[in-house]
Amino acid sequence: MTRRKPETLLPTATPICFIAADGSLAARSADEVPPVAELLKAMRGLVEARRFNKLASALVRQGRLAVYPSTHGQEACQVAAVQVLDADDWLFPTYRDTTAVVARGVDPAEALTLLKGDWHTGYDPHQYKVAPQATPLGTQLTHAAGVAYAAVLRHEPTVVMALCGDGATSEGEFHAALNFAAVFRAPVVFLVQNNGYAISVPLSRQTAAPSLAYKGIGYGVPGAIVDGNDVAALLHVLGEAVRQARAGGGPQLVEALTYRMEAHTNADDATRYRDAAEVKAWEPRDPLLRLETYLRATGALTDEIMAGFVADAEAIARRTRAELNRDVTPDPTDLFQHVFDTPTPQLAAEQRMLLDELARDAEGA
Amino acid sequence: MAAVPASEARPLVTVARALNRALHDALAEDPSVLVFGEDVGVNGGVFRITDGLTREFGEQRCFDTPLNEAGIVGFAVGLAMNGMRPVIEMQFDAFAYSAFEQIVSHVAKMGNRTRGQVRLPMVIRIPYAGGIGGVEHHCDSSEAYYAHTPGLYVVTPSNPADAYALLRDAIRSPDPVIFMEPKKLYWAKGEASFGEVLPGIGKAVVRREGTDATLIAYGSSVPIALEAAEAAAEDGRSLQVIDLRSLVPLDDETLYAAVRATGRAVVVAEASGFASVASEIAARISENCFHTLLAPVRRVTGFDIPYPPPKLEHFQLPSVDRVLDAVDDLQWDES
Numbered sequence: 001m002t003r004r005k006p007e008t009l010l011p012t013a014t015p016i017c018f019i020a021a022d023g024s025l026a027a028r029s030a031d032e033v034p035p036v037a038e039l040l041k042a043m044r045g046l047v048e049a050r051r052f053n054k055l056a057s058a059l060v061r062q063g064r065l066a067v068y069p070s071t072h073g074q075e076a077c078q079v080a081a082v083q084v085l086d087a088d089d090w091l092f093p094t095y096r097d098t099t100a101v102v103a104r105g106v107d108p109a110e111a112l113t114l115l116k117g118d119w120h121t122g123y124d125p126h127q128y129k130v131a132p133q134a135t136p137l138g139t140q141l142t143h144a145a146g147v148a149y150a151a152v153l154r155h156e157p158t159v160v161m162a163l164c165g166d167g168a169t170s171e172g173e174f175h176a177a178l179n180f181a182a183v184f185r186a187p188v189v190f191l192v193q194n195n196g197y198a199i200s201v202p203l204s205r206q207t208a209a210p211s212l213a214y215k216g217i218g219y220g221v222p223g224a225i226v227d228g229n230d231v232a233a234l235l236h237v238l239g240e241a242v243r244q245a246r247a248g249g250g251p252q253l254v255e256a257l258t259y260r261m262e263a264h265t266n267a268d269d270a271t272r273y274r275d276a277a278e279v280k281a282w283e284p285r286d287p288l289l290r291l292e293t294y295l296r297a298t299g300a301l302t303d304e305i306m307a308g309f310v311a312d313a314e315a316i317a318r319r320t321r322a323e324l325n326r327d328v329t330p331d332p333t334d335l336f337q338h339v340f341d342t343p344t345p346q347l348a349a350e351q352r353m354l355l356d357e358l359a360r361d362a363e364g365a
Numbered sequence: 366m367a368a369v370p371a372s373e374a375r376p377l378v379t380v381a382r383a384l385n386r387a388l389h390d391a392l393a394e395d396p397s398v399l400v401f402g403e404d405v406g407v408n409g410g411v412f413r414i415t416d417g418l419t420r421e422f423g424e425q426r427c428f429d430t431p432l433n434e435a436g437i438v439g440f441a442v443g444l445a446m447n448g449m450r451p452v453i454e455m456q457f458d459a460f461a462y463s464a465f466e467q468i469v470s471h472v473a474k475m476g477n478r479t480r481g482q483v484r485l486p487m488v489i490r491i492p493y494a495g496g497i498g499g500v501e502h503h504c505d506s507s508e509a510y511y512a513h514t515p516g517l518y519v520v521t522p523s524n525p526a527d528a529y530a531l532l533r534d535a536i537r538s539p540d541p542v543i544f545m546e547p548k549k550l551y552w553a554k555g556e557a558s559f560g561e562v563l564p565g566i567g568k569a570v571v572r573r574e575g576t577d578a579t580l581i582a583y584g585s586s587v588p589i590a591l592e593a594a595e596a597a598a599e600d601g602r603s604l605q606v607i608d609l610r611s612l613v614p615l616d617d618e619t620l621y622a623a624v625r626a627t628g629r630a631v632v633v634a635e636a637s638g639f640a641s642v643a644s645e646i647a648a649r650i651s652e653n654c655f656h657t658l659l660a661p662v663r664r665v666t667g668f669d670i671p672y673p674p675p676k677l678e679h680f681q682l683p684s685v686d687r688v689l690d691a692v693d694d695l696q697w698d699e700s
Contacts, residue, residue: 119478120478121478121479125479126483132475132479132483136470139466139467141439142438142440142442143440143442145439145443146439146443147443147447149443150443150444150446150447150449153399153425153449154448176433176435176439177436179433180433180439183430183431337480338477338479339476339515339516340476340516341476341484344614
């Protein structure tokens, strides 16, 4: 295997940014910025993701969802990670990536099955090429490498987009996944959404590295650091990473600097570990506002187009709410039917026992 | 069971050779089968189970990986998600612990959490148990961890014929199989006709007929149980020997039928006894065969101690004497 020159693996000194926080052009020229059609598609995605976060948080308060880890503030990463993929590519999301799962085309109600508590995974991973949302940290990253390597062995052009957060980079699995993917040149783009906190623990307790993107060099993996609230820069950097991976360039590591505007989940109180001033300081860097300002200034985004995006997002929210308000009674036989392809005699007996118990309850009622 | 013509030669082979042949035949038969792990490539595995496979099938079918057990298992999960049938080797029982989260949280649960939409046809081969003079961290009987985890098949052969047949079955399984290989038996020889159809995963077999008591064993304890039955026969006591072969699922039917016929049972296993597979078997027999039991079920297991160093390990391993002592304890005078 040819080894890369170390300097080709290092990230840029500052995060790559095309559109500044105030919506002005930060790229060297407008030519660097992805085409307007791509940006308008991303704008629609951002509006839908923001609306979805709002809806899901409300559904938690109404008791319709058990819990919801919001991506409010991180929508640019969610939208861009999916927008750069082809239909046959795979997405490996974590529990905080429900908006990416929905952006990939998974039915919102299916996507929320886990958080609603009806079942663990509500969608068919093969249908959407979206792995089950990972709750343990980093463990899905080695799976992503395996899925990608299977495609290599069959000479298929599949690329895998593997998501994780800053906290997960401390897990052994992050190390194993980058190492395996690099050694086997598996086409995986590892996107680390660095939102500054692992629940309450700040990045300074996760690493002493100059930045998370620097972790790539130790594996022979190119690392890039990008403004995670700039969807234009994300589309460019992730798009380039996907192209490199697809062309046989092996895995790519992208660190996106972003911020979780809400608490870890509804069960978390973020005021215990971060100042209101810090949160406030991130408000002007909002990914939606930024792209909207830029696109309006270029004339590409009109009130009419924006109204259309908002109306569509509202329609999705309405449908999702209606679906979530429908009471589904989970089937208890599901508990035994899928442990193995064919239930063992012991599981069949346990199922009979539960059904018998239910029948007796029904008689007694 | 397919009849084997008496004229057909049944060569004596070792368990190691039978496992190697099973991997070879699976690789030849199914292009989605992949074999990988640490030192399994050009070195052929530290126990030589993968000997010659890279040479014959190439680096893409049998290969070495970075040294990271969690990585090996996680990589296999992804490959299995995407159409492959990985057969991976954990070099030693205790080395597999770093992959425990992958095995318990992903390998075991993927089919269930996706309502059967993602099945993981993969085999994790684990050389286990002691009796080979291994230093610490090389001799653990770790089967209970896996057997306790819903979603994993757990099998363990005790002879070359089963080693071949069970590994072929495991590789064909739509669900993950923990394939526990008793290290002590790697070099044990036996007859094996590689085309023979044997009882599959989930089936125990009666290794020796007997009428007075039933010895229940698996893996490296099977030869001990058979030896004990031979010794007891010389004293006029007829002991039946059951080889479980499959710990998950357990063949309750064969087990209960056997114990109900003799009325007495001793479970023999090398693992520490507390919260063990042996304990589960004893409990099931007590629950299901109580009215035919003539004595409480006895267990002959390892002590509840960390696996001893080589010069002390013989104290830990079930012995013929311990088995016979347990049999003697089965309230013969009172029946």
